[in-house]
Amino acid sequence: xxxxxxxxxxxxxxxxxxxxxxxxxxxxxxxxxxxxxxxxxxxxxxxxxxxxxxxxxxxxxxxxxxxxxxxxxxxxxxxxxxxxxxxxxxxxxxxxxxxxxxxxxxxxxxxxxxxxxxxxxxxxxxxxxxxxxxxxxxxxxxxxxxx
Amino acid sequence: xxxxxxxxxxxxxxxxxxxxxxxxxxxxxxxxxxxxxxxxxxxxxxxxxxxxxxxxxxxxxxxxxxxxxxxxxxxxxxxxxxxxxxxxxxxxxxx
Numbered sequence: 001x002x003x004x005x006x007x008x009x010x011x012x013x014x015x016x017x018x019x020x021x022x023x024x025x026x027x028x029x030x031x032x033x034x035x036x037x038x039x040x041x042x043x044x045x046x047x048x049x050x051x052x053x054x055x056x057x058x059x060x061x062x063x064x065x066x067x068x069x070x071x072x073x074x075x076x077x078x079x080x081x082x083x084x085x086x087x088x089x090x091x092x093x094x095x096x097x098x099x100x101x102x103x104x105x106x107x108x109x110x111x112x113x114x115x116x117x118x119x120x121x122x123x124x125x126x127x128x129x130x131x132x133x134x135x136x137x138x139x140x141x142x143x144x145x146x147x
Numbered sequence: 148x149x150x151x152x153x154x155x156x157x158x159x160x161x162x163x164x165x166x167x168x169x170x171x172x173x174x175x176x177x178x179x180x181x182x183x184x185x186x187x188x189x190x191x192x193x194x195x196x197x198x199x200x201x202x203x204x205x206x207x208x209x210x211x212x213x214x215x216x217x218x219x220x221x222x223x224x225x226x227x228x229x230x231x232x233x234x235x236x237x238x239x240x241x242x
Contacts, residue, residue: 055218118241119171
């Protein structure tokens with residue numbers, strides 16, 4: 001339920017967390033970028049260890065619920081080819097007040113970056129494809145890159 | 148003649164067959180997304196990784212990759228038993 005191969009609908013995430021006691025909803029979308037230094041990225045191919053990613057999302061959302069008990073969080077991560085400008089991840093966090101909503105939303109994306117077993121391969125207009133390392137720089141493939 | 152206890156010697160010669168999932172660039176290095184290795188039992192995470200790195204292409208996997216045991220990141224010295232789900236995880240880049 002956290003992983004999808006379809007485009008992410010922020011409206012659906014917002015609807016999932018809506019509740020009468022919540023007066024603040026924070027939405028985060030991570031989108032595929034082709035910045036000036038990214039070299040003509042046309043899309044990113046996302047692959048996952050799906051069973052572990054689901055278990056890890058369960059744990060991360062459980063931790064968020066523990067820290068902000070009145071907060072409601074919904075999340076989707078997209079897999080497969082995601083074109084530039086489209087969302088690879090969407091998070092909605094609703095809480096009684098904006099402080100908790102921002103904090104819970106931030107917590108989930110930061111933990112995802114650290115812990116979710118998902119990998120991205122950048123596809124470029126020139127036909128090349130490169131695995132991306134966690135710092136966001138393309139990683140060379142081969143033993144030299146492992147030092 | 149004293150009795151002799153072979154249980155300890157027997158234990159160290161037992162072998163466990165472990166299935167290991169590989170992802171992203173590690174799967175590309177070895178050319179498969181699942182490998183089967185045999186380790187002496189009782190085994191630790193590090194023993195399994197050493198076996199995987201001994202496979203053709205496996206040397207490109209770092210000496211100490213992230214490893215998950217049964218869907219959780221595991222320490223290098225965590226015990227591994229036959230039937231456990233082991234996975235070698237390249238640096239993660241979700242989000």
